[in-house]
Amino acid sequence: MTYAPTYNLDFGTRPSDPFAALTRNVANYWGATIEAAKHAVDSYVSMFASSSPSFAFQIERGFVASSNISSAVNHTSKEVLLRFAEKRLNATRNAGEVELTLEAEWSLWALLNALVEQDGPTPQLVPTGDGAVEVQWLSGGVFVSAIFDESGDFDVYALENDSEVLLSEEVEFGQALTSETTETLVSLLARMGKTAKLRPALLR
Amino acid sequence: MAKGDSLADGEVILRRFDADAGRANHWVEPDDGSPARLTGAAFGFKPSKSGWGDECSIYQDSELPSLGIGRKNCIQRNQVGWDIATSTAEAVRGVKVAPPGKQGEPNPFGVVEDRYPKGVKRAPRRDGAHAEIILGLTGSARRRWVSTLANTFKREAIY
Numbered sequence: 573m574t575y576a577p578t579y580n581l582d583f584g585t586r587p588s589d590p591f592a593a594l595t596r597n598v599a600n601y602w603g604a605t606i607e608a609a610k611h612a613v614d615s616y617v618s619m620f621a622s623s624s625p626s627f628a629f630q631i632e633r634g635f636v637a638s639s640n641i642s643s644a645v646n647h648t649s650k651e652v653l654l655r656f657a658e659k660r661l662n663a664t665r666n667a668g669e670v671e672l673t674l675e676a677e678w679s680l681w682a683l684l685n686a687l688v689e690q691d692g693p694t695p696q697l698v699p700t701g702d703g704a705v706e707v708q709w710l711s712g713g714v715f716v717s718a719i720f721d722e723s724g725d726f727d728v729y730a731l732e733n734d735s736e737v738l739l740s741e742e743v744e745f746g747q748a749l750t751s752e753t754t755e756t757l758v759s760l761l762a763r764m765g766k767t768a769k770l771r772p773a774l775l776r
Numbered sequence: 777m778a779k780g781d782s783l784a785d786g787e788v789i790l791r792r793f794d795a796d797a798g799r800a801n802h803w804v805e806p807d808d809g810s811p812a813r814l815t816g817a818a819f820g821f822k823p824s825k826s827g828w829g830d831e832c833s834i835y836q837d838s839e840l841p842s843l844g845i846g847r848k849n850c851i852q853r854n855q856v857g858w859d860i861a862t863s864t865a866e867a868v869r870g871v872k873v874a875p876p877g878k879q880g881e882p883n884p885f886g887v888v889e890d891r892y893p894k895g896v897k898r899a900p901r902r903d904g905a906h907a908e909i910i911l912g913l914t915g916s917a918r919r920r921w922v923s924t925l926a927n928t929f930k931r932e933a934i935y
Contacts, residue, residue: 664801669817696804700919701817708923710806710813715927719919727920729873734928737875768807776805 648771653688653695656774660697661705669699675724675745680705683718683726686749687757692765694773712767714738716760728753730760780826781889783907785866788837789887791929792851793818795859803861803931812931814861816922821911825893829912834887837862839905848934850902861929868909871924884921886910 661680664670672680684707688695693709693716700706700719709716713733720726724745730738738760741753749757783789793802793814802818821830835850851858865887874880890908892899913921 667801669801693807698801698804698815699817700815700923701819702919704916704919706816706919706923708804708815710804711808713810715813717923717927719923721916721919729920729924731924731927734867735870737872740873740875740878740880764807770809771807772805772809773807 648691648694648768648774650688650690650692652774653690653692654684657684657688657695657697657707664697664699664705669701669703670705671703672705672720673722673724676705676720676722676726679724679726679743679745680707680718680720683707683728686754687761689758689761689765691768692761693768694771696773709761709764711764714760714764716757716764728757730757777889779889779891783836783865783887783889785864785869787865787887788862789865789868789907789909790835790837790847790850791818791832791861791863792835792855792858793861794855794857795931796857812861814926814929814931816919816926818861818929819909819922819926821909821922824908824910829884829910831890831908831910833893834907834909835902835905836889836907837905840902843901843904845901846934847932849900850905851934859931860934861931863928863930867928868925871921871928873920873924881913881917884911884913884918885925886912 661670661672665672684695693711696708696710698706698708704719704721706717706719715731715734716729716739718726718728725743727740727742728749729740732738739753739756741750743749777783791814795803801815803812803814805812819832821832824831837847840846840849847860850860868885868887869883871883871885872880886909888908888910890906892903893906893908894903896903909925911918911921
């Protein structure tokens with residue numbers, strides 16, 4: 573099963589008709605992401621549902637498991653993590669705690685699509701308390717966060733051991749993260765993923 | 777200590793929050809199983825009574841025994857399913873958002889004494905331990921500060 577992202581953060585100059593392009597990209601993204609995620613999870617569920625009740629239990633809650641039951645190694649796929657993010661966003665939105673503009677939503681999914689990887693930490697979407705949305709990753713003493721405002725601008729921030737600021741950068745809507753920031757984030761999230769063994773949020 | 781005085785750095789401070797697992801918007805569970813952290817949504821800053829900045833209620837842990845109450849008594853009777861998260865005055869004042877080498881805005885938080893905010897008459901006992909986090913910042917930049925403040929608060933189950 574492969575997952576083909578429809579775009580990444582490096583989308584170059586702003587298009588002449590940004591709203592039309594925005595709508596198209598969001599639609600493409602959502603279609604591809606949701607379908608890929610559903611297909612991946614459904615295929616694994618059907619594959620393992622009859623083999624072990626505990627496997628079915630895990631899979632239904634977001635884990636993709638190996639087929640070797642005696643030495644099972646759980647992997648959490650990119651699709652499952654994105655689907656979880658979507659579920660949390662919808663719950664927050666349905667509760668009326670987030671009012672996302674199209675620009676903010678576009679920036680959010682572009683960032684998630686660029687940074688979420690298999691076995692990486694779980695992207696947890698939360699409201700800021702004043703209508704905006706934040707994505708947080710927490711594991712291994714590292715806190716990574718991005719807050720999206722109404723214009724689609726966002727900031728990324730990383731903190732280690734509650735005291736050491738590793739990263740703090742503001743990104744305008746339509747602009748790419750710098751390569752240095754991208755490398756730092758990818759490396760950091762990969763390191764965090766190695767400590768992400770329990771994932772209580774996915775099991776909730 | 778008088779009203780408005782800064783709390784000592786080592787003072788453990790408590791913030792009650794809605795721990796409803798269905799919404800789970802006020803807290804986030806780290807993937808490694810360590811204690812949950814609060815999110816910015818758990819901090820409803822309101823304009824302060826003094827007119828300077830915004831404020832958010834907290835309680836001083838060290839004051840509870842002398843009032844004959846425990847942490848769970850900081851939660852109101854109608855706040856079913858709520859829980860307590862803890863931090864310290866030092867951690868709140870130590871929040872920073874700029875990386876080393878970059879000059880950022882100074883920390884906008886104060887942590888101050890505020891016993892019996894509504895007067896002593898008929899006040900619940902927990903009001904004797906009441907304190908405030910003061911935030912002197914407006915605009916969208918405060919979201920980052922509040923998020924990072926919230927991250928210093930760890931959930932401590934009381935049920």
